[in-house]
Amino acid sequence: MMAGTGTKTALLEQFARIGRALANPARLELLDLLAQGERSVDDLARAAGMRLSNTSAQLKALQAAGLVHTRKEGVHVYHRLAGDDVEHTVEALKDLARTRLAAAEQAARAYLGDVAALEPIGHAELARRLNEGTAVVIDVRPAAEYAASHIPGALSIPLDELAARLDALPRDTRIVAYCRGPYCAYAPEAARTMRAHGLTAHPLQGGLPQWRRAGLPTENP
């Protein structure tokens, strides 16, 4: 492809660089993970089920596109999203896919199941209920993500452990589960598990990144 300096072509080429960064499922998964908080390369590789060398290469591509920043601490290199706008654009991309591609809508339904049937709770309602004490909120993401940032007052119950800890949950209070975002299956899955056990459970509409982006408070280390 031509270099194309100084003209409209050069500008379009720059825009396309961002498109290219978002053109690969592995990179999109890394962005999802990074939206939960900064993580080391090796940690990301494990969480995404990718080889280390490949993870490093993809993170380098994201960095070259300006979507990710890094911080070196000792032997670790921590990566994080460059800003809220990254997450916002990725979400717009996903929503566009779901709206415009029947195959995407179908894949979303296959992965998430029927979320509407679980009557998701909105941000505002959860915030109100937390103030009133009429709901308990649980964070069903892996513990490391809870540790990086969570909704104040949330209990960390990773999905893996939910079944074993069901009896410790209140039967007389509404339980709201949240996870990584609107395309994360953890919270809906958790709500189903809890409902099957006779609890009153709902997923949060959107996950922690959306909660934060709405200007609501989070608790960080």
Place this chain on the structure above:
Amino acid sequence: MMAGTGTKTALLEQFARIGRALANPARLELLDLLAQGERSVDDLARAAGMRLSNTSAQLKALQAAGLVHTRKEGVHVYHRLAGDDVEHTVEALKDLARTRLAAAEQAARAYLGDVAALEPIGHAELARRLNEGTAVVIDVRPAAEYAASHIPGALSIPLDELAARLDALPRDTRIVAYCRGPYCAYAPEAARTMRAHGLTAHPLQGGLPQWRRAGLPTENP
């Protein structure tokens, strides 16, 4: 790459399809043109300076990604954006590029010049001024795009013809020029030309697609 049916991988793969559609400067240019209204393949090829066969191939890719719909009329195939969300996401992509990539910001400045110095007029202010009669609005896009859709009351003065028609413009009224959008150089360029001729001119903030997306009225054939 794996097929990956039924799982998270399948969903991410669908999201990445949209990313891939936006990963190429030629396709981004076609999307820009389509945001101005539906056009035939051959017309788009001419406007974008691309070969016909390539234009057809890229449009096919956009169609496969669900971003573009087509309508056949006689011997022509008219393409149009599948919805407002397409334009919105493309704009988010461009803004992200400009914010996160220094090279993109630099290319934008090189292409657009210093737009802020031209004191762009916002949508609300233009709407008000048009009601009051305290501004004249001119559409400096190619005539075909004006014909497809324009701001009610706008005069069509394609940038090519502006120099020849400067004397017909009022010297005692504020003139607002608009074009394809925030990354189109026509309106800023027109404002500079008019100012150099002693007129009071400004570009509109954002172009016709943004005006329409803000819910303001347009005039269509």
Place this chain on the structure above:
DNA sequence: TTCATCCTCCAAATATCTTTGGAATATTGT
């Protein structure tokens, strides 16, 4: 220093994308 750990870099193999010119197809009008 030596070791273990984390990460990046490299080369190679494979796959995908882009662009071109020309052939093939479709539609309309004569």
Place this chain on the structure above:
DNA sequence: ACAATATTCCAAAGATATTTGGAGGATGAA
């Protein structure tokens, strides 16, 4: 039927991306 126009399809060449395994560099701990 024929010609003219608009579009798609095809094959080929070149350019980019993706992924892997392993080598090598950097850092901190023993």
